[in-house]
Amino acid sequence: MYGRQPKGEEAEEAKKNPHTKKGKIRLAMENKLKNSSPPSLIVHMPDIYGPNAENTILHETLKGVAQNKTANFVGDKKVAREFLYTLDGAKAMVQLAFREDTYNQNWNIPAVHPITGEEIIQLLREETGYKKPVRAVSKTMIRFIGIFQSFMREMTEMMYLTKDPVVLNGDKYEGNIGSFPKTPYINKKPGTRLSTGPSIE
Structure with a gap:
């Protein structure tokens, strides 16, 4: 809902256009929530990946790699974008929900750091031995696929975010709640492969 924004990290108070x-x-929807009587928690997140996130942009890439097929990466592989691990987002939301002073306001939950498609693909190759090509999926291709898949049809107008991504600023959360749950893109512990992330307690 931020629309096109100047380069830089967007804080919660940034103008939405x-x-x-x-x-x-x-x-x-946000304005209606803010003007309603029941308390609401409004959380902004980047694109997500991980458990139960099968209708997402990065899932298309991970699925192809997991099946050892030619994978698709939606958007420009050279542009750094945010991808948030599902369990990190869930934990951060739970932490917000358990406090009484967090409602009726906006909160950003950013990813660990922005990462390019090229970097993601390289990590996947190093950790899994994947050798097949990865296609960059353009807006034109999304528009064509959208004829058959409603999810991709909705993606067409949002493709500007793959060229000019919005990067979320998490200072408000860290200043009021504490550190974010941050699962690294790759688990660096010896003897492990791709990170599956922390367990929810």
Whole structure:
């Protein structure tokens, strides 16, 4: 719902000026929540990946690699974007939900750090031995695939984020709640492969 923004990290108070249908709907939902009587928790997250995140951009890449097939990467592989591990996002939301002073305001939950598609693919190759090519999926290709898949049809207008991504600033959370749960893209412990992330306690 931020719409196109200047380069840099976006804090919660950044002006929201969505130019897409999906962004305008999200902003309308947020405003309705803020003007309603029940308390609400409004959380902004980047694209997610991990357990139970099968309808996401990065899942398309991970699925191809896991099946040892030619994989797809949506967007420009050279642009650094944020990808948040599902369990990290869930833990951060739970921490917010258990406090009484976090409701009726916005919170950003950023990823561990922005990462390019090229870096993701290289990590996957090093950790799994994957050798097949990875196709960059363009807006034109998304539009064509959208004829058959509704999820991809919705993605067409959001493709601007793969060229000019919004990067979330997490200072408010860290200043008021504490450190974010941050699962590294690769588990560096000896003898392990791809990180599956921490368990939820």
